Amino acid sequence: MKLFCLLTLFFTLTIQAQFQINGIVTDSNRKPLPFATITTLDNNNTITDVDGKFDLKINAKTSTFSVSYIGFQTKIVALTDHKKFYSISLSEKTDDLKEVFVSNENPALTIIKKVIANKNLNNPQKKLSSFEYKTYNKLIVTANPDSIDGRIDSSAAYKDFNKKTINIDSSDYKFKEIISKQHLFQTEKVSQYQFGNNKLKETILGTKMAGFKQPVYEIIAFNLQSISVYGSKYELFETKHQSPIADNAFSDYNYKLLDTVPIQGRNTYMIYFKNKKKRKSNGLEGVLYIDQENFAVAKAVMRIKGVLDISGIHEFEYVPSEKIWFQSKTTFKIVKGKNNDDIKILGGTIQFDGDVEDNFEPRKKSASDFTYLLSESNNFDIHYNTNTPIKNPSLYIEIKDDASKKPEEFWNTYRKESLDLKSQKTYQLLDSISISKRIEKRLGLGRKIINGYLPIGPIDLDLKKIISYNNYEGFRLGVGGITNDRFSKNFRIEGYTAYGTKDGVFKYSLGSGVLLDKSTNTWLNGSYTDDVREIASTVFAVDKRVFKIYDPRPINISTFYKYISWKANVQTKIIPKTEAVFELARTYVEPKFDYLYNLNGQLYSSYVMTTAMASIVWAPFSDFMQTPTGRTETDKRFPRFTFQFTQSLPNVLENDFTFSKIDFKTEYEKKYLNGQKTSLLLQGGVAMGDVPITHLYNTMPNNLTKETVMQRITFAGRNSFETMYFNEFFSSQYVFFQVKHGFDRIRIMKKVRPSLVLVTRMAWGNMEKPEQHVGPAYKTLDKGFFESGIELNRIFKGFGLGGFYRYGPNQLLKFEDNIAVKISYVLDLGL
Template sequence: MKQLLFLFLFFSISISAQNTLNGIVKDVDSNKPIPYVTIAFSSGEKLFTDVNGKFNFSYSDNNLPIHFIRSGYTKKTITHSVQFEKTIYLDPLSKEKRQAAELFSIENAEKIIAKVFQNKNKNNPQKAISRFEFKSYNKVTITANPDSIVGRIDSVYNPKKNKFKIDSSDYKFKKIIEKQHLFQTEKISQFQWEKNFFKETVVGSKMSGFKEPIYEVIGLKLETYNLYDDKYDLLESKYVSPISKIGLSDYTFQLIDSISVNNRPSYVLFFKNKKKINRKGLEGILFIDQENYAISKAIFRIRGILDLTSIHDYEFNDAKKLWFPSTTEIKIVKGKNDDPIKVLGGTIIFEGEYKNTELTRPKYASDFTYLDSKTSYFDLNFEPTSSLNNKTFTIEVLESAIKKDESFWDNYRKENLSFRDKNTYASLDSISMQRGIESKILFGRKIINGYLPVGPIDFDLKYLLSYNNYEGFRLGIGGKTNDRFSKKFRLEGYTAYGLKDETIKYQLGAATRIGNYSNSWIGASYTDDVSEIGSTKFNIDKRVFKIYDPRPINVSTFYNHQTWKGFVETKILPKTESIWQLNRSHVTPLFDYVFNLNGNLYTNYTMTTASVSMQWNPFSDFMHTPKGNFEVEKRFPKFTFQWTQSMPDVFENDFSFGKIDIRADYEKKYLNGQKTSLLAQAGYAYGDVPLTHLYNNQPNNLDRDRLLQRVTVAGKNSFETMYFNEFFSNRYVMLHFKHGFKRIELFKKVKPALVMVTRMAWGEMEKPEQHIGLNYKTLNDGFFESGIELNQIYKGLGLAGFYRYGPNQLSRFEDNIALKITFSLDLGI
């Protein structure tokens, strides 16, 4: 009897047993994959193959028959399990029938998508509802499927040493990945929408291997929440939305099926970019509610060096008659590229997919690594109890976010942590402590910005070595204290020595923090150094580290200044940074120059000034964290303002004058890879101002007879055909316009970027009689130059040519031409 009962149970289990099948659907004639084929089960459930025609699903015999359906092909039906194969082939219809089917599909899809566009504002929650809020739980995992890894120990031949060695890396990787993930982070956020402002407040954050999370990672925008926006964000890249006005003409649409989503019938539309230049851009399927033409589900795919798949699920809200996001999942693997894509210093290598199936590059264990991000949205509330008052920051990380206990996480997690999830936190936390991962990341951050941290001091690499025509080679050392010294106080300074002028320069300074929220500091310093004459400096400009700064090499006219400075720097005003300074400088020109003021001749002078320098980024998005504020999304234009005023009654001051400087930066990146940038800058010096503190308009050309003798490295925003000390002004305005085209691949490692450049400037000198000893011209009639840059031809090096024209054109043709070497190095700053 027991045996009969056992056989009955076994038979029952066998009848309902689930079969897992993964494979691909292909065209029987061309052998090419067919994307987004409908897989229809007898139960009424429907699935779709991905953009590569691949599928993966579980079924039982009760689900049979299963139909494979695609417009333009004959339907294929599987009635028995034995008929299933890894590759399902579909027979294309005759040419005439296929064209008719595709035409019917396209025409109907275009009618549907037109109605989607017409009803965008009605279906967009951020247009239809003035305010609402919700919470989200996000989990990001970098891992691999251990079942895909063989994990064997191989014997590898080393031709240099003429012997074999044991390679156990795959075996070790499989053992690790069976127990844990490579990286894992969780985040709980509250989102608020009110009056066209969308804010995220991070109430809980947990990151494996780190006591305190990397806040820049928290600020990453992995995907778009609102699919009705004109641009779709995926992994910090922007794409044209298929339901935007541009998208209607950029994409082709096909109606491939209909399906029920949340018990509401929906059309299923396949879309892809019709432009060849974007053939590897956004594509996917849209599920469109047949009643209100709203998005009820979406699957997006981007194929390139990395393959990204994003799935957006929605729930229909009966009260508001609107669809709201319920979950979003993003998966990233390596795309069709034979070269490994390394992330986090080579710790992670994304797997490749090959167009040519005959490629036999062996797959290593780490090739199966992928990134998976899942976000669940819940607690949707249309009547928030609190108003959204502070709109300075689009992301705010609460100080208590990293202090949450397990009961908090258990309350918000949408699924329990698996065995591997739990091990990831425990293992990586211990590894982090052993190897000092946090300190290594901090070290990397500082190196990128030009600092070498050694204990409590960050040594500044820009002081080590430089060159100019006056000092020759300049050797130095400098730096500032860091948080290991003190979080409230800092000391800074440098010393340098010019081998040509044989003079020591130095600076000493100190500051104390007076505000954490606004990151405000008050401090003082003393400097004895040289500066280029007529150079425009905005005190608020962020320090930019350059391994090689070409323009100062050719500068030969400097002045020495011995300067006492007191300052306050703060970010207390929304979306601004400002520095308030009081300076007293004793200035000595280091060239043949005399300043004539009412018959009094000055070869050196004392200047006491007060100044305020401010940068305003009104359209950028900012994140506030316990560690300070970060600009998480740069938007343009950006504005910079500086006012300097002499103070005759404070200390000593030889002259009465003032200066007003303004700058506007604009940059636009296009979805096709091109970029336009515009810089507008103006300055006005009034009163009695020596030439050392007027404007030279950033020249970058040598006064030499032959063209090839004038070849130098191009600057970022300098006039390449303007000679040093050729023009000076006490008021000026200049415009720089650049348009960069998408990089073109000429050879495997030669991918130049073509940039068109035009620059112009106007200026005048109101009191030329005051300046004795230096011959110069004015810019009353304007200065104009245009050029072409071929950047990054090879390893960051490029070539450029510029031509000078207009009223200040020179009589000899070749004197108006400047040939330049360009150098681009992206350090992620």
């Protein structure tokens, strides 16, 4: 009995000792104030979220709490019995952050300097040799039903008792009814993170996505926020920003010391930071809580308020044994921002009002105006300096084969709290909607169309093969395709046939492949092809297929060679961060233009080449994801390198020539925080031995031999010389360099936002044994070739215009012959 009374008293006191209040903090105009600080006398504190809302657990003895915000007067709020929600309005002060000058006198600046100086001592990825932990993540797209007008609202009309016609609309009413019962989207994930040898790997043990039996791996790989706050760049929603604690952060940020706040019994400085620049794309702001003793980050709130209102919160726990703050929880949230345009996110369109402008009439809010995305991750089972070997450390993300098949017991083990009724219904309802509306099938269809295929039963129809045009074949009409998973997951058949209306010849190809290893995407393939190809063109076997509805450059090509080829190759990603093709081929070649190849006095009008080829692309800085369906590159980073070596095989299958070819390409791309981008391309090749002109180099010309500039107007190529005429130059060795710098899009009108790109290209080449090539007249590039130009892309509906000028040693006598005007087209798929 005494024990019962003691327990009853204990639980009663426990219940009375702590309860939760919530509320919202606004300014005098009722606009929410994010990051406002809520503090009690016993040093219990929190901050408001991006909507100005807060939750605070307080003790029964607490009678007041204070609310403070940058540039506003602090307010003391008295607690009232039985009152759970508090609406607090703050009055603005006269001083503001704009009046704060960053100088040596600024205490916040002094603190941030010490944070930067001590980063390596406080960054877990620098201080610890290794660590590992598990994370439970839940992401929802939802809305607060209380914020939605529940009045019936769809173009129905009725008359009230006063005989007045009132238009009503039911969409808001229906949306509120739906959102009261379920979320719009929901996914859960359990991961194990391992760090060692300066590499961090995520292994996904379980994943569950409402409406999908097979998870959408693109969403899983989507980077919502940086894992670490100590990097030189901080990432929010796949956009990188200069970190407020980067080495050179002082030139970009203002800092202000707000307060000192205890966190887990350790005193911290509360420092507000804001980007000096007024551009919304550079508008990172937030609050850093800095440990007063070791100057580590004890909590961080990062925020961007622009087209979207995005916030990322990092919470840490102090580990005395390691003397380090280790991340325990991250929160990511997106709500609507201020802009006049609609945006697309996760495949759907979100509307929102813009800032008030002249003659701008705000539209009626729709249901999506209340929608937000919330992602929360909780870390647990943390171990330090374990030195456990990491399996496949080159992978950034690895998804276990059974990750999407975990039973409910698995999820109940890792969930911090069990799913509420609303979340349970979300899975049930979205799964049924997905089946009824065939969402997964439609998503798969969209993926294939983007890559140029249209699935028809067990076959994916190749859209690139349907129609094209060039000066040799005329209109090329055809059909082609490849079998898909409905036919077989381990075996495929592919092929095409085409007919040229000008040359009157059928072309065709037939091939098959067998899957050797699913995890490394290793295939063994064989094919037979009878077709034509542009002479002296460089093709890297590992280059990704690029689907264009309309590829303009081949239209102007008239010099082709016929080839009949038997090929066997192995495609694989078995080597980390690479993709490779190893190939054996026997090819019969017949030039379809006036050409003879002279080898030691013997003239060849056709010939046989038996070759072995190795082609590999290496992306050492990219992130790769291993899924149950194979390995993919999730984050393409630069530089990346492509190598290709081709060797003829003397006396094998009637091979006529002995030669070697080495081809190389490296690409580099740098994106700037202000929306600009610089791209560099260096490419070269060397052909050694006896090589006919069909297999040499033409350095991608794209200009017609017409009299006037207007007659030469065509579509621009991707990396081609726009002022170089077709068949003007040939080389047995060459080097090509291109630099492009693109500026952020300029808004001229609402739907006219062109992007300016500056382009410079140059090439050098040489021709060994020119006496071997009989027939065509050509020049060499031993003096170099130079052109520069300006592209004004996406002026309207994807169309743009560019102008290029040829200069240097190979400049032509007539001024107008050195000028090329090109039309560009960029297809925006909203990806």
